[in-house]
Amino acid sequence: MSFNRKFSRKNTRSYKWDLPRLTGPRPDDIIALSVADSDYPTAPVVRRALEKRVRHGAFGYTYIDEDFYRATADWSERRYGYRPEPGWMFSTPGVVNAIYWTIRACVAPGEAVVIQPPIYHPFYRVVPDAGATLALNVLRDTGKSYEIDFSDLEKKFRSGAKMLIFCSPHNPAGRVWSRAELERLVGLARKYDVILASDEIHCDFILFENRFTSLGSFFSEYQKIVVFIAPSKTFNLAGLRFSLIIAPDADIRRRIEEKLDRNYAGAANPLSIEAARAAYERGDSWLARQRAHIEENVRFLEAYFRENIPEAIVYRAEGTYLAWVKMAFLNRPAERMTEELIDYGLAVNPGSIYGDAYGDFIRINVACPLPRLEEGLRRLCRYVADIKRSRL
Numbered sequence: 001m002s003f004n005r006k007f008s009r010k011n012t013r014s015y016k017w018d019l020p021r022l023t024g025p026r027p028d029d030i031i032a033l034s035v036a037d038s039d040y041p042t043a044p045v046v047r048r049a050l051e052k053r054v055r056h057g058a059f060g061y062t063y064i065d066e067d068f069y070r071a072t073a074d075w076s077e078r079r080y081g082y083r084p085e086p087g088w089m090f091s092t093p094g095v096v097n098a099i100y101w102t103i104r105a106c107v108a109p110g111e112a113v114v115i116q117p118p119i120y121h122p123f124y125r126v127v128p129d130a131g132a133t134l135a136l137n138v139l140r141d142t143g144k145s146y147e148i149d150f151s152d153l154e155k156k157f158r159s160g161a162k163m164l165i166f167c168s169p170h171n172p173a174g175r176v177w178s179r180a181e182l183e184r185l186v187g188l189a190r191k192y193d194v195i196l197a198s199d200e201i202h203c204d205f206i207l208f209e210n211r212f213t214s215l216g217s218f219f220s221e222y223q224k225i226v227v228f229i230a231p232s233k234t235f236n237l238a239g240l241r242f243s244l245i246i247a248p249d250a251d252i253r254r255r256i257e258e259k260l261d262r263n264y265a266g267a268a269n270p271l272s273i274e275a276a277r278a279a280y281e282r283g284d285s286w287l288a289r290q291r292a293h294i295e296e297n298v299r300f301l302e303a304y305f306r307e308n309i310p311e312a313i314v315y316r317a318e319g320t321y322l323a324w325v326k327m328a329f330l331n332r333p334a335e336r337m338t339e340e341l342i343d344y345g346l347a348v349n350p351g352s353i354y355g356d357a358y359g360d361f362i363r364i365n366v367a368c369p370l371p372r373l374e375e376g377l378r379r380l381c382r383y384v385a386d387i388k389r390s391r392l
């Protein structure tokens with residue numbers, strides 16, 4: 001399968017492609033490089049498994065069996081280097097949902113939960129929605145990348161934070177955290193008895209020479225780690241609403257399980273289970289091809305900016321399929337930029353949704369056919385050229 005084949009998601013009730021058209025008149029040929037899902041079909045092995053299940057025709061109440069958990073453990077062992085026990089895993093209808101219940105289960109009302117801006121915007125809401133208090137450990141900007149400000153993090157931990165919602169790889173910063181950084185993080189968490197809740201939803205997109213270390217590989221040293229994974233970004237299945245919580249600590253697990261159970265929040269959906277199992281059992285080679293495609297698109301985007309918009313700063317994408325680009329030279333708030341870009345036929349995300357301090361940034365999703373990315377960047381370039389011309 002070619003990831004460059006023409007493929008339209010319009011008129012499929014796509015959040016990215018169709019929903020914005022309902023909110024007002026828009027040019028019909030907008031290129032959406034925004035919401036983090038992909039613009040090519042899922043792996044053929046996943047589609048075949050779904051087709052077979054659909055042909056059966058009955059979609060009644062379903063449970064998740066041991067074989068499914070075995071397939072997930074095999075995938076994790078093969079790809080992330082640690083093997084979760086079947087009893088450590090349970091499902092929820094999405095990672096944000098899982099994070100919400102994990103906070104509710106493990107953090108008392110009013111206690112602090114740390115997040116690391118710039119950060120995937122629902123983290124700002126999910127913490128207060130779950131009754132906790134937000135604490136911001138802002139990532140340190142090194143010019144083209146980010147690092148963790150460990151001394152600030154230690155202050156937050158020392159003053160009583162109960163949990164860190166960690167994003168690994170990081171959206172939107174694109175960081176793949178090194179083993180050394182994670183060792184330091186786990187050391188600090190252990191010292192202050194803080195739970196590390198690690199959102200690893202993007203961990204199948206590790207680009208170029210970078211190496212992923214899951215916080216799950218620290219389970220034997222420190223049990224107060226909860227890892228969230230999902231086949232949703234990896235196999236373009238986000239609409240099927242399925243993700244997994246992996247928690248080795250019996251007390252944490254009992255608390256989360258109790259919350260899910262009491263709130264009827266399980267996710268044993270017959271289609272998503274079928275899709276996830278096929279993906280984890282037989283999706284490796286398709287994923288390898290997809291990753292090569294993303295790398296090609298990232299290289300293209302970086303070269304395009306170098307040649308055509310050299311004043312922009314493209315942050316180093318070590319992982320994810322999201323480019324984080326600083327457009328400060330335009331001297332325009334991100335929201336205005338993204339609104340104006342709509343008239344040029346391009347939708348991207350404004351940096352301001354990832355934190356107040358990021359109004360100079362845009363986020364560009366490159367999980368699409370290369371010709372579409374190319375055309376999207378051409379539109380961005382026209383917009384930039386028009387602004388420059390208007391200032392002469």
Ligand SMILES: Cc1ncc(COP(=O)(O)O)c(C=O)c1O
Binds near residue numbers: 097167199201
């Ligand atoms: C870091 C991160 N976590 C979670 C999600 C959403 O996951 P879900 O749809 O499973 O809640 C996203 C989607 O973009 C994401 O980037």
